[in-house]
Amino acid sequence: MTVELTVDNVSRAFGGVYAVRDVSLTVPAGELRAVIGPNGAGKSTLFALIGGQLAVDSGSVALDGVRVERRPAHRRGIGVVFQSARVFHGMTAFENVMVGAHAITRAGFLSAALRLPRHHRDERRIREKALTCLDRVGIADWADRPAEELPLGRQRSLQLARALCGEPRLLLLDEPASGLRAAEREHLATLITRLRDEGLTILLVEHDVAFVMRLADRITVLDLGRVIADGSPAEVRANPKVKTAYLGVRPDELADHAKGVVE
Numbered sequence: 001m002t003v004e005l006t007v008d009n010v011s012r013a014f015g016g017v018y019a020v021r022d023v024s025l026t027v028p029a030g031e032l033r034a035v036i037g038p039n040g041a042g043k044s045t046l047f048a049l050i051g052g053q054l055a056v057d058s059g060s061v062a063l064d065g066v067r068v069e070r071r072p073a074h075r076r077g078i079g080v081v082f083q084s085a086r087v088f089h090g091m092t093a094f095e096n097v098m099v100g101a102h103a104i105t106r107a108g109f110l111s112a113a114l115r116l117p118r119h120h121r122d123e124r125r126i127r128e129k130a131l132t133c134l135d136r137v138g139i140a141d142w143a144d145r146p147a148e149e150l151p152l153g154r155q156r157s158l159q160l161a162r163a164l165c166g167e168p169r170l171l172l173l174d175e176p177a178s179g180l181r182a183a184e185r186e187h188l189a190t191l192i193t194r195l196r197d198e199g200l201t202i203l204l205v206e207h208d209v210a211f212v213m214r215l216a217d218r219i220t221v222l223d224l225g226r227v228i229a230d231g232s233p234a235e236v237r238a239n240p241k242v243k244t245a246y247l248g249v250r251p252d253e254l255a256d257h258a259k260g261v262v263e
């Protein structure tokens with residue numbers, strides 16, 4: 001099931017300074033939307049407000065019209081892959097995904113701990129689910145390997161599998177391409193596009209502007225906590241406000257600038 005995300009006039013300040021101010025955006029069901037902006041623009045804060053890791057000061061966040069901004073993160077139906085998140089060491093790839101799958105069973109950890117009959121049924125369901133999720137991101141062959149031994153690109157896929165196992169209605173990806181080599185980025189781009197094609201609504205924050213320009217259906221640009229542009233990659237590339245926000249670089253230099261190549 002896929003949903004529309006509506007962020008309406010959301011604000012959040014830290015110590016009297018707005019990190020995100022009156023931000024509104026709508027991501028239609030099944031769209032792959034990127035959020036870009038210079039350092040400190042408020043991207044991570046906006047993500048945390050949508051995902052529920054931070055509380056809004058004002059404004060609303062809704063999935064298919066149902067407001068979720070007062071719900072705890074685990075009750076929003078949003079799968080999040082944080083840039084800083086690591087795979088669990090000392091566990092196999094399969095076990096890593098099992099942790100995500102546990103979130104969807106009705107019985108959960110309590111019945112597992114008490115070894116209730118329902119636990120056995122759920123356990124089987126979780127195992128099947130975990131394998132399906134590993135397969136969905138193309139790393140089923142790595143299921144029994146210690147997670148920390150996977151190459152970085154596959155660790156990123158593993159994090160995605162873990163998020164998918166919670167059966168999210170919306171997927172938030174925080175700089176999924178960071179630190180990856182070119183071939184790994186390509187692989188990730190294909191995977192994200194496929195998840196979008198399968199109908200998932202995806203919101204992506206990314207520093208690598210070139211990566212999002214060819215991936216996203218639409219791009220929202222933040223600067224100093226506010227939305228300064230919203231449109232197709234071509235529209236955003238041509239927008240003078242965006243160029244100014246990125247220190248006046250030429251549009252064709254945007255990608256290089258974002259990678260820190262242009263001084």
Ligand SMILES: Nc1ncnc2c1ncn2[C@@H]1O[C@H](COP(=O)(O)OP(=O)(O)OP(=O)(O)O)[C@@H](O)[C@H]1O
Nearest residue numbers: 014015018019037038039040041042043044045046
């Ligand atoms: N927990 C916090 N406490 C105080 N200030 C914060 C906190 N989180 C963010 N800020 C401030 O809010 C503003 C927006 O930060 P945020 O990290 O959301 O931007 P960003 O666009 O994700 O930046 P970057 O691209 O550098 O990751 C910055 O000025 C930052 O210093």
